[in-house]
Amino acid sequence: MGDHSNSNVSFYKASSGIKSWLYTLDHKRIGLMYLGLILLGFLVGGLMATLLRFELLSPEKLLLTAKQYNQVFTLHGAVMVFLFVIPSIPAAFGNFLLPLQIGAKDVAFPRLNLLSLYIYFLGALMMVAAIFMGSVDTGWTFYTPYSISSDTSVVMTVLGAFVLGFSSILTGVNFIATIHKMRAPGMTWFKMPLFCWSLYATAIIQVLATPVLAITLLLLALERLIGVGIFDPALGGDPVLFEHFFWFYSHPAVYIMILPAMGVMNELVTTFCKKNIFGYRLIAYSSIAIAAISFVVWGHHLFVSGQSYFANMLFSLITFLVAIPSAIKVFNWLATMYKGSISITAPFLYFLWFLFMFSVGGFTGVVLGSLSLDVHLHDTYYVVAHFHYVMMGGVVMAFLGALHYWWPKMTGKLYNEPMAKFAAVLIFIGFNWVFFVQFLMGSKGMPRRYYTYLDQFQPYHIISTIGSWVLLAAFLLVAYIFIRSLRKGEPAPNNPWGGLTLEWHISSPPTLENFEKIPVIKHDPYDYERMPIP
Amino acid sequence: MADQVESLVEHGNIWFPDAAGSMATKVDFLYSVTMWVSVVIFVAMFLVGLYFVIKYKRSAINQKAESHVTDNVRLELAWSFIPFVLLMILFAWSFRDYLDLVIAPPDAQEIKVVAKKWLWEVEYPELNMKALNEIVVPVSTPIKLTMTATDVLHSLFIPNFRVKRDIIPNRYSTLWFEAIKPGVFQLFCTEFCGDGHSEMIGIVRVLSEPDYQEWLLAGSEDESIPLDELGKKLYVSKACNTCHSIDGTDMVGPTWKGLFNSDRNLQSGEVVTADDNYIRESIVYPQVKLVSGYQPVMPAYAGLLSDRDIDGIIAYIKTLK
Known part of the structure; x- marks a missing residue:
């Protein structure tokens, strides 16, 4: 590839034409293509969410029938989880930035990287095909035996998720190899940027947990196609076994989503406080601790399923333990701000939003991990609010922070910073408007996945739905800011924020080979005391 | 009451x-x-x-x-240990309550x-x-x-x-x-x-x-109320309203409006008239004569409704024209 590449030309200009993108082995182009597809997924999932919230304005039918509503909430969940949140930060920003941050020219297996992109695309196409084949209505959890008896396209959707899993595994394998073998000379494990640590922890979970999902989904497909009788009680199977299998992957998957977001937080806080991270080792170890413990908490999704009291006790205990490394990270970020030189930019606002919303998600997560409290709150809107505070208030805020922070590096363009700050404030308001009221509604007893509801809950639903319009407007504004930047943005300098990690030492956008000369690392990644700002 | x-x-x-x-x-x-x-x-x-x-x-x-400053061991120990203690208290407390709640x-x-x-x-x-x-x-x-x-x-x-x-x-x-x-x-x-x-x-x-x-x-049972009013009550209390509308809206099951004495196209291709006997059978054994376009999802009400209840529901359906 790039036979005529000139070492001073940006990777955009190194080669041209549609084929130069489709056949590219460049991690930056692959990362950008991932970013485009992932944003498309977010758009589709987000519009579905807006549609759901609109329908919930009234307990009567507005636009959707019960069945259509069930299909749309299932798709909203499946699209957001499998097409957006899981690949979001690792596949898009991880691909683009991991080699830059560790001083490498590419990932360890560039061809595998391109393959994982194509597999992701295939999986996404299968999910889209499933929508047209009688869109699935089981909830993204596919619980049996409902998913066995549903007359919708369960098999196609499940196979789509199965294929997407391989994309995730391949990216994970690639990152592990890259981090082990491709770090620049002098970059020991503890001189590596913390974003890379979080990608490493994430990759371990991806590689170890995703095969379990693959097996589970295959068994479900077999159950539907030839009735093997593993999960179907009518054939002597056990639906609770399916719940165990499903969450054995899907709970670690929550950490596949949140760990890279936490990684982004470290980059944001150090750059915008011009200060070394507080407690580097504790943060790195806590990523690994979270990855390890995340494998043994899945049972907290089954507290009212009929799982034994003893199992419930163990899973509750371990769930509390996983809260500790998460809390440590939050305290370390706060401590990093102490005596810093804090620059309040749009990406830093998203850092602050993450701290705020992730903490709300964390505290309510502790409530849900408490056995006696979970019995009442399980499967109500309280849970819906909780996981949106973690997934959207956490992961999406970090994703937006990353998008703003690395945008100048990735595109070579600046965006309108005052407008972006305004949009960030609007997102904060809109998000809390939609979801805070759902805590109250849930603890009052409103069950989730309800198409219609008792009239007494309508005021809560109306408040939440109006909030969804604010949030939608905020996201449209963010989209406008970036589209405008692409068309009219000022050229970005190499280091617009004053960052220290290696990506800020090279041109914006980077050249095809990233580094003219592979750097030699002597300092800690965020050592603002001793290192000059490039 | x-x-x-x-x-x-x-x-x-x-x-x-x-x-x-x-x-x-x-x-x-x-x-x-x-x-x-x-x-x-x-x-x-x-x-x-x-x-x-x-x-x-x-x-x-x-x-x-x-x-x-990048490290402070005491501080870091404190904010690891204090949450741990608080969480363990919550764990023990909630587990104790949980046992009372479920046993x-x-x-x-x-x-x-x-x-x-x-x-x-x-x-x-x-x-x-x-x-x-x-x-x-x-x-x-x-x-x-x-x-x-x-x-x-x-x-x-x-x-x-x-x-x-x-x-x-x-x-x-x-x-x-x-x-x-x-x-x-x-x-x-x-x-x-x-x-x-x-x-x-x-x-x-x-x-x-x-x-x-x-x-x-x-x-x-309350024998005193008229049949069609009994049927109207049962429509809600026996959950018929979950799937059958009374205003012509198509839900999971066919609407009751105008049902009585209408012609029903069955999945078998047969056409039958919805008379008293047809409705009775469709309540007690709903899968026997399925109207085309609907799923066989209705549970059998055999043993769940008395004869007077069934009469009441039929009487109520007759009022929905």
Whole structure:
């Protein structure tokens, strides 16, 4: 590839034409293509969410029938989880930035990287095909035996998720190899940027947990196609076994989503406080601790399923333990701000939003991990609010922070910073408007996945739905800011924020080979005391 | 006997519906403790963050950080150890309450519940009685529900009692509660079970001891009301309204409006007239003559409705022209 590449030309200009993108082995182009597809997924999932919230304005039918509503909430969940949140930060920003941050020219297996992109695309196409084949209505959890008896396209959707899993595994394998073998000379494990640590922890979970999902989904497909009788009680199977299998992957998957977001937080806080991270080792170890413990908490999704009291006790205990490394990270970020030189930019606002919303998600997560409290709150809107505070208030805020922070590096363009700050404030308001009221509604007893509801809950639903319009407007504004930047943005300098990690030492956008000369690392990644700002 | 179902939203406090079960106050108390401790910690973190942002805001472009402290072992031990202790207290406390919440006292009175798409079948073994979507219990008596499902997963949730339990086909699961005051309380299905999931709701009627005795003597039937009015009542109380509209709207099942004496196109290709016998058969054994365009999802009501109930429903359908 790039036979005529000139070492001073940006990777955009190194080669041209549609084929130069489709056949590219460049991690930056692959990362950008991932970013485009992932944003498309977010758009589709987000519009579905807006549609759901609109329908919930009234307990009567507005636009959707019960069945259509069930299909749309299932798709909203499946699209957001499998097409957006899981690949979001690792596949898009991880691909683009991991080699830059560790001083490498590419990932360890560039061809595998391109393959994982194509597999992701295939999986996404299968999910889209499933929508047209009688869109699935089981909830993204596919619980049996409902998913066995549903007359919708369960098999196609499940196979789509199965294929997407391989994309995730391949990216994970690639990152592990890259981090082990491709770090620049002098970059020991503890001189590596913390974003890379979080990608490493994430990759371990991806590689170890995703095969379990693959097996589970295959068994479900077999159950539907030839009735093997593993999960179907009518054939002597056990639906609770399916719940165990499903969450054995899907709970670690929550950490596949949140760990890279936490990684982004470290980059944001150090750059915008011009200060070394507080407690580097504790943060790195806590990523690994979270990855390890995340494998043994899945049972907290089954507290009212009929799982034994003893199992419930163990899973509750371990769930509390996983809260500790998460809390440590939050305290370390706060401590990093102490005596810093804090620059309040749009990406830093998203850092602050993450701290705020992730903490709300964390505290309510502790409530849900408490056995006696979970019995009442399980499967109500309280849970819906909780996981949106973690997934959207956490992961999406970090994703937006990353998008703003690395945008100048990735595109070579600046965006309108005052407008972006305004949009960030609007997102904060809109998000809390939609979801805070759902805590109250849930603890009052409103069950989730309800198409219609008792009239007494309508005021809560109306408040939440109006909030969804604010949030939608905020996201449209963010989209406008970036589209405008692409068309009219000022050229970005190499280091617009004053960052220290290696990506800020090279041109914006980077050249095809990233580094003219592979750097030699002597300092800690965020050592603002001793290192000059490039 | 109060007939009004108690509102979840209007009664109770801002977080919880009225505490009507013996365990509810314990659950609410632990929630309050957890929440207030969380609020205190959260607000403290928020204020610290806000203070840092204001105090250390960059005022000149090249301003450097005032200090580069990167470690403080004592501080880090403190904020690892203190959350650990708090969480362990919460764990032990909530587990202790949980055991009380799920282990029924040995003298609990047993009621059987069968959940199916999309209704609750309630059977009182000692009274030899069956009912739909309504559980009648005496106040201040431990009640144990032994539950199973016939089709997919369901979950029985009574918010006022703070109890919930999944119901699984081919298996019994149990749930117990003791109502501490008379009243009519909401009951929900909280495990997604398909199109009618959000309408799979019922009530728990808690009666004072004298009212309960009266209810036992009276039985469930009221012979005095006219047939079509009985049918109108049963339309709601037997959950027909989950799937059949009375205004012509197409739902999971065919509408009842204009049903009587109309021609029905069956899946077998046959065309039959919806007369008394057809409707009776379609209630008792719904799968025998399926109208084309609808799924075979209706449960058989054989044994669940008396002859007078069925007559009542037919009479009611006749009024819907």
